[in-house]
Amino acid sequence: MFNLIGSAINGVKHALGGLYQVKRGLETVAMHTWREPTTEAYPDKAPELPPHFRGRLALTVNPETGENLCISCRQCERVCPDKCIEITANKSTETNKLELIDFKIDHGLCMFCGLCTEVCPTYCIINTNDFEMADYTRSSLIYDLKKLTLTQEESAYYFAAKEMPLPKPKPAKPAAPAAGAAAAKPAAEAKPTATVSPKPAPESAKAPETTADKPAKEVEKKESPSTDTPSVN
Template identity: 40%
Template sequence: METIHLKKAAEPELTLSQWFKNVYYAVKSTAVGMGITFKYVWGREVVTIEYPEVREELPSNSRSRLFNDAENCISCLQCAVACPVDCIYIAAVKRPTDAPKIKTKDGTPIRLDLKQYTIDTALCMYCGLCTTVCPTECLTHTTDYEYASYTLASMKYDYLAPDIRAWRTRIVKS
C-alpha cells in the first residue's frame, strides 16, 4: 500500500514586528468589543421591574385569563363551538315556562339556566375565538396574568363557583 504524504504549504516566517502587530490588533479588537458591551451595561436605564412590588400594566386588548360573567351568559354554546381545542364545557337546561323572565345587561332574554360553565386553561391556547362569538360579550379576556398552578386539575375554572363569581367585582367594569 502506498502512503501519500502531503506537503504543507510553507508559512511565512513570523517576525517580531508581525507578532507585535498581531498582539496590538487582538488587544484593540477586544477593547472595542468590551467598550460596546460596557456602554450597554452601564449606559442604559434599568428595564427590570421589581415584581411583585411593581406590577406591569398590560394593554387592554391583551389575552390573559378568561372570565365569564355568568349572570349575563345566555348559554348559547357559541363559545364552546368556536373553541378549536374544546376546552370550554357548558351544560344548560331550558327554563320553565312559569319562571320569571330574566334578561342580560344588554336586554337579551335568558331562556336557558346555566348549570355548568368550566374552562380548562391547561388546554386553552388563548386565541380569543370564544370571546369574539359571544353575543352578550360576557366571556372576555382579562388583564389578570397571575394564575399559575401546580397541578393540571387546578387549572379548570368553574365559573359558577362562588369564589370565581367573586372575581366579577374586580374584573367587570359596569
C-alpha cells in the same frame, strides 16, 4: 529575511488590531453599567399589561345591573380548539329561553388563543389581565361559573379597557326569573335535554364527546354555526 520582518510587522499589526477590538468590546460592555436595569421587579410590582392581553378567561356581567351576560349560545364551546369549555344550560319551560346552569373552563387545557372571546356575541367571555393561576392540583384549574364570573367593577373596567360596547339594557328584565330558575331547579337539571345548539342533538349532551368517532354529529355541529356571528376586529 524581509519576509520574516514583514510577517513580524504584520503579526504585530494584527495583534494590536485585535487588542483594539477587544478593548472596544470591553469598553462597550463596561459602559452598559451606567444604564438603567431593564428587568422588572415582577412579584413586587405587577407588570403593566395591555388591555388586549390574553390572560385567564372570565365571564363579565352587566356592569350596571350585575346580571350574567352569557346567553348559552355555545359558540365558545364549539370554537375552542382545545375543547376546554363546558356549558350546562337548560331550556326554561316558562320563558322558552336558555338558562345558564354552569360554565366550566379547564385552564389546564386552555392555550389562551382567545378565539372564544372573539366569537362571543355578548362580550361575555373575555381574557382578563390575570395570569397568576399556578395551583397545586389540576382539578383546581377547572374554574366553574362562580369562579369565572367577574364582579361588576371588574366588568366595568374590562368593558372600558377593551372598548367593548356595553350590553343593551333590554336583557336586564328577565334576569330575575332566570336566576331564580337556575337556583330553584337543580333537580331538573338531571336531564338537561336541551343541548344548546340550535338543533337538539339526539342524545343527552353530558359532555361533548370526542368528535372524531362521531362523524355524523360532528358534521351537524359544524353546519350549525350561523354565519351572522360577529367578527371581532
